[in-house]
Amino acid sequence: MTIEAGGAEVADRYGRSELHYCALDGDGAQARALLAAGLDPDAADQQGHTPLHLATQQGNVEVATVLLDAGARVDAVNEYGNSPLFAAVFAYRGRGDLIELLRRHGADPHRANISGQTPVGLARLIANYDVRKYFADVG
Template sequence: MNNRKRKKLPKRLAAAAGDGRVGLLQRLLAQGADPGARDPDGATPLYLAAVQGENRCAELLLAAGASPNAESRGWRSGLPLAAATAKANLPLVELLLCHGADPHLRESGGGSALAWAQGWSDNTEERQAVLARLRNLTV
């Protein structure tokens, strides 16, 4: 792969992860794309997958070595676990925790995944399940 194509890999990988394009994500990882490389805006592919609820993409990125604790920077800053929590995506919360996501880690804005969960104004069943899971970790 030439240098020009290699330079575009982080942007393409992030877009594939956020768009749920599993096949493309697999091909890019097979071509040597760094699963933790930030796109030009500072977002990690794992964070974008978490924000969009793309659990299969998150699974592939974690299996390829993406850090569950790497915070995105820039205008899309945040942690994958906080994003999964904000979406009340319990399967993704569990996946991230199994891969070492730190529930106590705070985003640059000061909030943690637990803070996101405790800040909800509505009490859906999914949100209560995520909150209960995170509370069990902090006892």
């Protein structure tokens, strides 16, 4: 995978750019370099996952912060209608830093996916962790 002249990115067979894989790996410095080279923080793969979806899914706060600071859409949705906030709630493992980061950047806790489930609704359903506390302000 390479960046063509003018900053155009060449995706792999899944539609993922180097920035997608950087988001999975959690390398903030590399994310900054790729964004400076012109990669799109909102590029979607074949399933509609943006780098921000993947960073939140993997718990990579540094890369998520870099992406948001670069203007990534906080409420982008994948083919299932899931936002990065939904991914962060779903992948919650006792750490709420990503949920807090996304909420500070205006993520909509009521954005429903194609099944009608919202991040706040999912948080209320999860019984193994107290993820609900990150939505105490939401009715």
